[in-house]
Structures are given as C-alpha cells and as structure tokens.
Amino acid sequence: MSIEHDLSALLSDRAERIRIDGTRREEVLKRARRGRSLVMATVVLGAASVLVVGLSVAGSLPDETPYPAPVDRPTEHQDSDVEEVPTDVFITEASDGSWTLFGGISHDGKVLCLSLEGTGCVSATSRASFILLGSFDDLEKRGFIYGPVDADVAALELVIDERVIPLRLREFPDRLRVTGLRFFVRAVKGERSGVIVARDRTGRVLQEMDVSWGMLDP
Amino acid sequence: MLDRGALAAEGRDVGSQDRSLGDLYDRHIDGAVRFAYLLTADEQLAQDLAHDAFVRLLRRFHDLRSKEAFGAYLKRTILNLVGDHQRGKQRSDRYQRMSPGAEVAVVQRDVDLEQDLWLALQELPGRQRAAVILRYYEDLSEAQVGQVLDCSATAVKSLVARAMEKLRAKVTEMELP
Numbered sequence: 001m002s003i004e005h006d007l008s009a010l011l012s013d014r015a016e017r018i019r020i021d022g023t024r025r026e027e028v029l030k031r032a033r034r035g036r037s038l039v040m041a042t043v044v045l046g047a048a049s050v051l052v053v054g055l056s057v058a059g060s061l062p063d064e065t066p067y068p069a070p071v072d073r074p075t076e077h078q079d080s081d082v083e084e085v086p087t088d089v090f091i092t093e094a095s096d097g098s099w100t101l102f103g104g105i106s107h108d109g110k111v112l113c114l115s116l117e118g119t120g121c122v123s124a125t126s127r128a129s130f131i132l133l134g135s136f137d138d139l140e141k142r143g144f145i146y147g148p149v150d151a152d153v154a155a156l157e158l159v160i161d162e163r164v165i166p167l168r169l170r171e172f173p174d175r176l177r178v179t180g181l182r183f184f185v186r187a188v189k190g191e192r193s194g195v196i197v198a199r200d201r202t203g204r205v206l207q208e209m210d211v212s213w214g215m216l217d218p
Numbered sequence: 219m220l221d222r223g224a225l226a227a228e229g230r231d232v233g234s235q236d237r238s239l240g241d242l243y244d245r246h247i248d249g250a251v252r253f254a255y256l257l258t259a260d261e262q263l264a265q266d267l268a269h270d271a272f273v274r275l276l277r278r279f280h281d282l283r284s285k286e287a288f289g290a291y292l293k294r295t296i297l298n299l300v301g302d303h304q305r306g307k308q309r310s311d312r313y314q315r316m317s318p319g320a321e322v323a324v325v326q327r328d329v330d331l332e333q334d335l336w337l338a339l340q341e342l343p344g345r346q347r348a349a350v351i352l353r354y355y356e357d358l359s360e361a362q363v364g365q366v367l368d369c370s371a372t373a374v375k376s377l378v379a380r381a382m383e384k385l386r387a388k389v390t391e392m393e394l395p
Contacts, residue, residue: 003335003386004354010332010339011355015252021265025247028269029239032276 157197239276242288247272250292256351257300259340267303271295293356293366297348304344331389338388346381353378 157164199205247268254271255264275288275295339347345367352363353374360371360378367374 003382003389006331006335007339007350007382007385008354010335011256011351013332014336015256015355018252018255018261018264020248020251024265024269025240025243028247028273029243031273032239032243 334392349377
C-alpha cells in the first residue's frame with residue numbers, strides 16, 4: 001500500500017482518538033463575546049480619540065489638552081483578552097550590521113508602518129518615517145532578516161516633548177519584538193520629531209537617537 | 219473539506235450575534251482541535267491553541283475579507299499559534315540543553331510502521347507538515363490548501379512533494395535494522 005494511503009489512515013486514526021474537552025465551551029464563548037465587545041469599544045474609543053486629537057491640532061481645543069498616559073502593562077501578566085496585536089514594532093538586523101525598526105497599526109483597513117533604519121546598535125544618524133504598506137505579510141515577503149539587537153538594550157522609550165512612551169520589548173528566538181506602538185501613534189499625532197532612548201537593564205541610558213517622521217504616499 | 223454553501227450559511231449565522239457564536243463553535247471546534255493535535259502531537263496543547271484561535275479570530279471577525287471562509291481563517295490562525303508556540307519551545311529547549319543536569323528526552327521508538335510514520339511527520343518543517351495534514355487529512359485541494367497557507371497551488375504541490383519524499387526516506391531509515 002502507498003505511503004499516501006498509510007498517511008491518510010494514520011492521520012484519521014490519530015485525529016479521531018482525541019476527546020474534545022466539552023467543559024471549555026461556555027468559558028470560550030464567554031471570552032469570545034467579551035473580546036468582541038472589547039473590539040467594538042476600542043473602535044469607538046479610537047475614533048473618538050482621533051477626533052479629539054484632530055480638533056486639538058486644528059486649534060479648537062486648548063494646547064494643554066493632555067495626552068492619555070501610556071499604560072505600562074507587564075507582558076507576562078497581560079490579560080489574554082486585551083491584545084496589542086496590530087501595534088507591534090519589529091527590530092531587524094541584517095548581516096552587514098544595519099538594522100531596521102518597523103511596525104504599524106491598523107487604520108482604515110490599511111497598516112501604517114513606522115520604518116526606522118540605522119547602522120550599529122543605535123545611531124544618532126538614524127532616521128524614521130511613516131510609510132503606508134498593505135500589511136505585515138508584505139513586510140515578511142520583502143525579505144527582512146530578523147535578528148537580535150544589541151544584547152544590552154533592555155528597553156526603548158520614545159520621548160516627545162518630555163512625554164515618555166515606553167516601547168515594550170519581548171524576546172523571540174529570532175527577533176526582538178517591541179510593543180506599545182498604540183501609545184506611540186496616539187502621541188505622535190501632530191508631532192514630527194522626538195527622541196528614542198535605549199536603556200540597559202539597570203535603566204542606564206545607552207544611547208539617544210533623534211527621530212523625525214512624516215506621512216508618505218504608498 | 220471547505221463547503222462553499224455551508225460556509226456562506228455560516229457567514230449569515232455569524233452575523234446574527236451570540237446564538238450563532240455557539241453554533242459556530244459547535245461546527246468548528248472539533249475539527250480545529252483535531253487539526254491542532256495533528257500539528258502538535260500534544261492533546262492538551264491542541265485544545266488550548268484551538269480554543270485560543272477561535273477566540274482570537276472572532277475578535278477580528280469584522281475585519282475578515284471573506285467572512286464565509288471562517289474555517290479556513292481558523293486553520294490559518296491555528297497554524298500561526300502553533301508556529302509561535304514552537305518558536306518559544308525551541309528557545310526553552312535551548313536553555314534546557316545549556317542547563318547543567320538537564321534531562322535529555324528519550325523518544326520511545328516503535329518498530330510499528332504507523333508509529334514510525336507518526337514520528338517522521340512530527341519532524342517535518344511546520345509548513346510541510348501543515349500542507350500534508352491539510353491535503354491528506356482534511357482532503358483539501360491544492361488550491362484550498364494554498365488559501366490556508368497563503369501560497370499558490372504550485373507551492374503547495376512542491377511542499378507536499380518534498381514532505382512525502384522526506385517521510386518515505388525517514389520511514390525507510392527507521393525500518394532498517
């Protein structure tokens with residue numbers, strides 16, 4: 001008999017042996033309902049936030065209107081129902097030592113991506129720009145090489161006009177992921193420049209990097 | 219197998235809110251858990267990943283381009299979660315290997331062909347394993363597998379061919395005394 005036939009029989013046999021845990025049904029449906037409500041609330045709040053910031057930039061509100069404070073939530077204890085999936089930033093490093101930090105946030109069905117390029121760990125000559133891309137899948141297809149940044153870098157912060165927006169780091173085997181761009185995008189509305197600060201585990205500043213950005217056509 | 223009619227009906231059900239969540243769950247969760255199990259060979263993990271994928275996908279439901287293809291999206295979400303899990307596991311395995319006194323896992327070998335084939339399947343790279351499972355367990359066409367894996371039918375054909383070649387070689391090697 002062919003290996004294809006054996007394989008098909010094997011897969012069916014193994015799969016049918018599994019007993020589905022029926023006790024999870026209600027808990028999962030509850031999570032799903034809560035998650036959907038959360039998504040809707042986030043959409044409404046996001047739209048309201050954009051409107052308020054837009055009015056502020058246009059001068060309809062006082063300049064002192066405070067930006068919402070960034071929430072520093074430990075990744076390890078993150079509520080699984082509160083994700084930051086569309087707000088990841090990735091840092092890549094190519095074999096020649098140059099690196100790219102990029103990330104994005106879903107907006108109107110597109111993904112706004114931050115792209116920041118440099119050489120070495122962090123460099124004062126680095127530059128940043130917002131570019132519009134179709135999706136993160138496109139980034140994968142463009143052949144970026146994932147790699148670690150300098151091992152001493154334990155935290156990155158974006159500082160704009162004395163406001164500090166933490167960019168959270170999560171280590172993966174083949175890359176370092178930075179989350180927190182939701183706050184980043186909220187904070188950079190109406191702003192065009194800031195400083196990215198890299199810190200080590202003790203909080204010591206390793207390097208500061210001036211960055212500026214703008215919206216480009218796709 | 220993906221059934222266009224059933225999937226279209228499914229899309230309408232989903233739109234009718236909570237009651238249909240339960241229907242959607244009942245319709246898909248068995249297949250999702252079994253698919254996750256074939257990918258991971260770990261029953262408990264499969265339950266976790268399939269349920270997480272279900273919750274995660276429902277959150278994004280309003281963003282889905284083709285709502286009627288819930289089943290295909292669910293499989294893709296499971297694949298992504300399995301990939302994330304395995305990357306994390308590789309890292310922890312590396313740490314364990316570096317730790318003094320770390321226990322070395324001993325894989326029980328079975329002379330039985332089925333067991334050999336099962337072990338060989340687990341050693342395939344993730345996308346090849348997924349392609350083989352979708353093709354020979356879910357009985358999807360190459361084009362449908364391509365929808366789940368986000369690649370062309372030609373790429374699926376190549377993935378499956380390479381996977382089968384490896385399986386044949388591995389099983390032959392295991393059967394040798």
